[in-house]
Amino acid sequence: MAPRVTLLLRTAKLTAGDREFLCIIRDVSATGIRLRLFHPLPEGATLVLETGNGDRYPLEPVWSYGENAGFRFLERINLGRLLKGPYEKFPKRQIRLRQALNGTIALANGPVDVTFENISQQGACVKCDRHLAIDQMIVLKAGGLPPVQAKVRWRRRPHYGLIFEQTFQIEELARLLAP
Incomplete structure (x- = not known):
């Protein structure tokens, strides 16, 4: 053994x-x-x-x-x-799950559909047809997730990187994304 x-x-x-x-x-x-x-x-x-x-x-x-x-x-x-551990050469990065998840983001002129590319405890990568500004605040709604306030950190249209204002605990996110 x-x-x-x-x-x-x-x-x-x-x-x-x-x-x-x-x-x-x-x-x-x-x-x-x-x-x-x-x-x-x-x-x-x-x-x-x-x-x-x-x-x-x-x-x-x-x-x-x-x-x-x-x-x-x-x-x-x-x-x-x-x-x-994973962080000997590179900065710490949260584990990302690729999820087939659809949602919406609330903008001043109404909701916009998004598709998740991946999600972690601290943020998500979403695909969106609408132009979003760097540092723009949004409210993200999807599947079993509660509404999440997030900020746009990067963009490579049509993909956007979001950082959540309030992060998820690992157990909470795992259970929310469970089948």
């Missing part, structure tokens, strides 16, 4: 087929990992864990109990790299 490194609380993304789910890495060894999940995973889907630096690890489920689940790595991993 491989020694485990415990008490990790690192946000990650678990891909199951074409779906993406937020999770928290709880502990890890050279052969396996324990994750905190916020919802059930689809049966029979190919599972891949993606960390904040973009490293991807194919997984096989071993056990599940409540919100925790154990997985075996299907390929040899560099445990030191996984433990070092």
Whole structure:
């Protein structure tokens, strides 16, 4: 049995087929990992864990109990790299989920439809046909999300990067985006 490194609380993304789910890495060894999940995973889907630096690890489920689940790595991993974390060379960036989510933004002259490209605890990338100004304040409404005040941080029309005025807790966002 491989020694485990415990008490990790690192946000990650678990891909199951074409779906993406937020999770928290709880502990890890050279052969396996324990994750905190916020919802059930689809049966029979190919599972891949993606960390904040973009490293991807194919997984096989071993056990599940409540919100925790154990997985075996299907390929040899560099445990030191996984433990070092994603931010050794680049600034910290939140895990982004690609979501098929439609919504609207409230503008002074009425609502405008948007399509989400991705979403994180701190912001989102949306596609919008209307021109938005940098630093423009908007109210975003979508699916099961509460109305969110956000500011336009960047644009590459028709894509816009939004930063939320109030961020989501990881568990809150995971549950709001759950199927």
